[in-house]
Amino acid sequence: MRIIDATGPIDDLWPRIGAGEPLPEAGRALVERDRLGEALASGLELGLHLPPDTEPADIEPHFGRLAMISVGFPSFADGRGFSIGRSLRQRGFLGRLRASGPVIADQFAYLLECGFDEVAIPEEVARRQPPESWLSQSAAITFGYQRGIAGRGSILDQRRARHD
Amino acid sequence: MAKAFKPQVVTANDLIEGDSVFLARSGWVRDIAEARVARTAEEADLLLEAGVVAEAENTVVGPYLVEVGLETGAPVPLLRRERIRAEGGPTFAYAPEGIARAA
Amino acid sequence: MYRYDEFDAAFVAERTQQFRTQVKRRLAGELTEAEFKPLRLMNGVYLQLHAYMLRIAIPYGTLRPDQMRMLAHIAERWDRGYGHFTTRQNIQFNWPKLKDVPDILDALASVEMHAIQTSGNCIRNTTSDPYAGVAPEEIEDPRITAELIRQWSSLHPEFTFLGRKFKIAVTGSEHDRAAIKIHDIGIQIVRGPDGAPGYRVLVGGGLGRSPFIAKELRGFLPKADLLPYLEAALRVYNLHGRRDNKYKARIKILVHELGIEEYARQVEAEFARMDRAAVAAPAEEVARIAAYFALPELPARDTEADAAETRRMAAMEPEFAAWLEQNTAPHRVPGYRAVTVSLKPIGGAPGDATAEQMRVMADVAEHHSAGELRITHEQNVVLPHVAEGALFKVWRALRAEGLDTANKGLVTDIIACPGLDYCALATARSIPVAQDIANRFAEPRRQREIGPLSIKISGCINACGHHHVGHIGILGIDKAGVESYQITLGGDATETASLGDRTGPGFGYDEVPGVIERVVDTYIALREPGETFLAAYRRLGMAPFKEALYADH
Ligand code: SF4
Numbered sequence: 001m002r003i004i005d006a007t008g009p010i011d012d013l014w015p016r017i018g019a020g021e022p023l024p025e026a027g028r029a030l031v032e033r034d035r036l037g038e039a040l041a042s043g044l045e046l047g048l049h050l051p052p053d054t055e056p057a058d059i060e061p062h063f064g065r066l067a068m069i070s071v072g073f074p075s076f077a078d079g080r081g082f083s084i085g086r087s088l089r090q091r092g093f094l095g096r097l098r099a100s101g102p103v104i105a106d107q108f109a110y111l112l113e114c115g116f117d118e119v120a121i122p123e124e125v126a127r128r129q130p131p132e133s134w135l136s137q138s139a140a141i142t143f144g145y146q147r148g149i150a151g152r153g154s155i156l157d158q159r160r161a162r163h164d
Numbered sequence: 165m166a167k168a169f170k171p172q173v174v175t176a177n178d179l180i181e182g183d184s185v186f187l188a189r190s191g192w193v194r195d196i197a198e199a200r201v202a203r204t205a206e207e208a209d210l211l212l213e214a215g216v217v218a219e220a221e222n223t224v225v226g227p228y229l230v231e232v233g234l235e236t237g238a239p240v241p242l243l244r245r246e247r248i249r250a251e252g253g254p255t256f257a258y259a260p261e262g263i264a265r266a267a
Numbered sequence: 268m269y270r271y272d273e274f275d276a277a278f279v280a281e282r283t284q285q286f287r288t289q290v291k292r293r294l295a296g297e298l299t300e301a302e303f304k305p306l307r308l309m310n311g312v313y314l315q316l317h318a319y320m321l322r323i324a325i326p327y328g329t330l331r332p333d334q335m336r337m338l339a340h341i342a343e344r345w346d347r348g349y350g351h352f353t354t355r356q357n358i359q360f361n362w363p364k365l366k367d368v369p370d371i372l373d374a375l376a377s378v379e380m381h382a383i384q385t386s387g388n389c390i391r392n393t394t395s396d397p398y399a400g401v402a403p404e405e406i407e408d409p410r411i412t413a414e415l416i417r418q419w420s421s422l423h424p425e426f427t428f429l430g431r432k433f434k435i436a437v438t439g440s441e442h443d444r445a446a447i448k449i450h451d452i453g454i455q456i457v458r459g460p461d462g463a464p465g466y467r468v469l470v471g472g473g474l475g476r477s478p479f480i481a482k483e484l485r486g487f488l489p490k491a492d493l494l495p496y497l498e499a500a501l502r503v504y505n506l507h508g509r510r511d512n513k514y515k516a517r518i519k520i521l522v523h524e525l526g527i528e529e530y531a532r533q534v535e536a537e538f539a540r541m542d543r544a545a546v547a548a549p550a551e552e553v554a555r556i557a558a559y560f561a562l563p564e565l566p567a568r569d570t571e572a573d574a575a576e577t578r579r580m581a582a583m584e585p586e587f588a589a590w591l592e593q594n595t596a597p598h599r600v601p602g603y604r605a606v607t608v609s610l611k612p613i614g615g616a617p618g619d620a621t622a623e624q625m626r627v628m629a630d631v632a633e634h635h636s637a638g639e640l641r642i643t644h645e646q647n648v649v650l651p652h653v654a655e656g657a658l659f660k661v662w663r664a665l666r667a668e669g670l671d672t673a674n675k676g677l678v679t680d681i682i683a684c685p686g687l688d689y690c691a692l693a694t695a696r697s698i699p700v701a702q703d704i705a706n707r708f709a710e711p712r713r714q715r716e717i718g719p720l721s722i723k724i725s726g727c728i729n730a731c732g733h734h735h736v737g738h739i740g741i742l743g744i745d746k747a748g749v750e751s752y753q754i755t756l757g758g759d760a761t762e763t764a765s766l767g768d769r770t771g772p773g774f775g776y777d778e779v780p781g782v783i784e785r786v787v788d789t790y791i792a793l794r795e796p797g798e799t800f801l802a803a804y805r806r807l808g809m810a811p812f813k814e815a816l817y818a819d820h
Contacts, residue, residue: 055506077305077388079428083505086425090541104302106289113424128297140285143274145418147494148545155274155418156552180294181364182319222296225314243748245687249316254688256699259349260621263612263669 002126003098004108004134005118012120014047014068014098030070040065049100052080056087063093070120073101082114089115089150105133112138113149170231172208173199173239174215175249176224184249185224187215192224196250197238202229268329268639269414269559271379278421279376282383286310287369309389309427311382312368316691321363322385323375327395327413327437328356328642332629335640337378339622339629345371350625352610352618354682354733355434356394356642357385361689383421388429390420390501394436396444397643400562401651403599406456407464408560409439412493415548415556419494426501430508430516433501434473441762446644448472448481448764449736451518452500459487466493470500470530471522472764474730479519480764482527484534490553492538495546499538503530562600563637565652570602573656580659587662589711590673595658602655606636608648608665609672609680613709616698617683618646627668635661644760645721646682647675677714678722678787679705682733686726686743687750693726695743695750700724700779707780708787717787720800723758736760738801739786740767741779750776756786756812757804768809770816782816789815 003012014030023029023042030047031039033054039046040062047068050059059069069088071081085097099111100120111119119134147154173196174187185192186199193199202208208229215227230246232239241247248255256262271279286306293303307313311322323338338358342350345367346360353359363371375381385392393413400408416435420426426433436450447453453469466488472481488496507525509515522530581588595604608628610618620628628648632640635657636650643649653661665671674680681704684690686697701724708714723737727744734740740755752774755767774782787800789812794803804812 052510076302077428078510079388079426079430080506080510082425082428083502087502087506104298106298106302106306107428110422110424110427128299130297133292133297136288137285140288141278141281141422143278144424145278145421146423147547148542149424155278156548158274159272159555160549160551177314177318180366182314182317182362184317219300222294225300244750245316245693248687252317254616254698255696256616256688256702258616259347259619260623263349263615263619263621263624 001120003118003120008131054084056084060091066095068096070098070100073099073103076102076104085116086114105129105137108134108138113152115150169205171234172202172229172231174211174227175230176215176227179222179225199239201239279381283372283376305387308387309384311385315689318362319365320359320361322357322359323382324385324392325356325642326417327410328397330640332633332638334378334380335625335629339625341371342622349619349621352642352646354644357392388431389427390433393417394445396438397641397649398605401598401605402440403597405439407439409437410560411557413437429505430510443762446760449474449760453481465489471519473517473519474733474735476514476728478735478766484531491547494548495543496538498546499534502537503533565600565603568602568654568656573602577655577658590662590671593673594675604653604655606650606653607675608670609674610647611674611680612669612672613705614702617681617701624668624670631661631664676719678708678717678720679714681722683724684726684732694745695726697724697726697732697743703780704783718799735766752779770813785815786812
């Protein structure tokens with residue numbers, strides 16, 4: 001697993017707790033959805049991993065306790081996570097947002113625009129797609145047409161600014 | 165009863181050009197007449213494997229086996245789809261000559 | 268017509284450059300075929316039976332002469348001298364090489380065209396009425412809305428990896444020439460309670476394996492809410508549409524499984540929750556787009572002299588008279604007509620045009636149609652603004668290139684998908700079937716006697732030829748290695764949309780023209796004066812046709 005954000009490769013700061021593994025005493029932990037109750041009761045700095053069939057509204061009550069959310073992408077072609085990410089942001093989640101799974105460099109711009117901060121990709125993808133590709137692909141398109149999108153200028157707003 | 169083995173050739177599309185190609189002794193060719201014919205299941209497995217390797221090497225896309233008849237000497241696919249594909253174009257006169265003729 | 272500003276131009280240029288890089292990375296092995304495939308599809312590149320295929324977007328079917336000439340140039344330089352106009356108002360080239368595609372995209376960009384999202388599991392080219400801005404009864408030009416949707420849906424970060432393709436169509440007229448009821452989302456411009464135009468939104472239409480007619484999602488949506496409402500509708504689909512089965516992944520299945528009430532409830536909840544103002548297009552932007560679609564200035568004509576001249580020529584040239592009658596339609600400006608250029612010569616491949624024909628259409632449009640062309644859902648071309656006094660000249664120019672077939676809406680104006688002659692997914696041929704049927708009904712007088720009749724042919728269950736909504740639909744399947752054709756009757760793609768009914772067991776390839784002839788003869792024998800095929804079928808039902816087809820089987 002490799003972590004890449006908009007600056008390039010970074011360290012993984014979020015130890016993922018496997019099924020049946022005990023929660024650590026202190027520090028950070030990335031837990032599965034089914035351990036959320038237990039994790040909330042702990043004093044840990046929490047990350048939560050969500051499967052792609054998650055209803056974003058269900059997570060909203062816990063935003064205050066979550067420093068990080070990881071959204072699962074079972075394959076790069078399964079785009080439910082884009083809506084989950086954008087929906088979490090629109091609902092006010094301000095923590096770190098990660099896309100986990102075999103997403104590809106060509107999707108990095110879309111992920112950032114949907115509010116993700118980083119990707120966690122399998123070694124196999126990282127081997128073929130060097131960090132330079134992630135960075136260059138994320139900058140391939142300067143302006144998009146949509147409005148209300150994270151971190152990217154909107155052509156519609158640019159036009160308006162020009163006419164003002 | 166196991167299906168009787170029918171002779172087969174391996175086909176794919178050329179990655180860069182897109183044309184249908186067939187695996188021959190000398191590599192990938194456009195003309196099915198030059199294709200290598202597998203006459204046993206083991207030979208067919210080997211041929212397909214060569215196709216899969218070529219795909220991994222980014223030469224061709226989507227290799228698969230095609231059953232052929234050998235009555236005329238050269239391999240002729242048994243399925244209509246594969247015959248049309250091996251012909252390299254539509255079954256009717258197409259453009260511009262075909263369109264001009266109809267018009 | 269819409270013109271790119273510097274932002275549109277930069278966007279398309281960057282996208283083309285990006286694809287050039289993607290091709291390089293694919294050839295270098297950085298991208299696997301599985302990863303590259305959705306990327307190339309989103310740039311219109313398919314791998315078909317014989318070769319790659321490039322589908323180019325013609326947004327809402329509107330083209331300028333210089334754009335049509337560029338298509339001709341591409342056909343000659345990088346393809347085999349022709350192109351194929353599709354039922355979604357696009358054009359496809361059947362023989363490009365992958366290595367040439369970035370150059371083709373550059374050439375397109377130079378005339379403000381692209382191939383973005385003409386395929387793939389994303390929001391596709393938004394289609395519209397070929398008579399947009401021309402039809403006398405229209406409430407508002409639907410292309411303003413379609414262009415807004417084109418921009419909003421281009422590389423939408425949230426909706427570029429949907430469960431399946433997503434098609435939107437817009438009509439501004441009550442009479443639906445855009446087939447909105449068989450689209451994932453269909454939009455009809457209607458007048459609201461206060462008389463201001465807004466939208467009626469339909470959802471969940473589509474053909475394929477499980478055909479559905481769209482259901483009403485919202486009776487009236489204020490215009491300003493369009494984009495937020497679409498985002499809400501797409502988000503509910505993207506989150507909840509099925510991902511486990513490709514054939515159940517379209518929104519029509521979600522709407523069917525949830526029920527329209529529940530789907531609508533979720534969309535309305537999402538729409539109510541979201542920051543609509545942050546997503547909506549600013550009013551200035553809508554006005555900016557609208558200005559491009561103002562009716563072009565059409566010189567005032569001496570309409571009486573024009574009409575007299577046209578009548579005189581029609582009296583001398585019966586073929587011109589027939590074409591005038593069949594292939595021209597009313598225009599909102601008196602003295603003008605909208606001309607349909609048929610791409611259905613008897614025995615030809617429906618929707619195909621040579622580079623030379625494209626150039627002739629471009630020239631005629633430049634001189635006689637205010638520089639505008641339209642591609643229709645029926646795979647024909649429309650010259651929307653032809654002065655009545657120029658009709659004879661236009662007809663003669665078209666005739667010189669074999670573009671004067673007077674069969675719009677008649678039995679030989681057949682829609683056919685590429686089928687087994689080109690398509691990797693096909694189970695049977697469809698173009699040669701269309702050719703055989705057209706040859707059988709070649710006689711012009713007989714065609715006119717039969718009257719309006721749409722035959723639609725698909726080469727597999729994916730239904731790209733829209734057979735379910737043909738008055739007569741033909742579906743080619745594979746039956747133990749033999750092509751077999753199922754016939755449906757009574758389909759309709761307009762505002763009175765309906766799915767056709769199967770007649771019974773299928774027929775062999777050679778039987779099809781005879782079968783169609785028996786259906787038509789049955790109709791002729793039983794119709795009441797002035798009754799169309801569709802009306803007659805709706806009155807008579809299947810029984811007499813079944814009898815005619817299977818009695819001696
Ligand atoms: S209907 Fe089937 S055969 Fe025809 S173009 Fe579509 S996928 Fe191909």
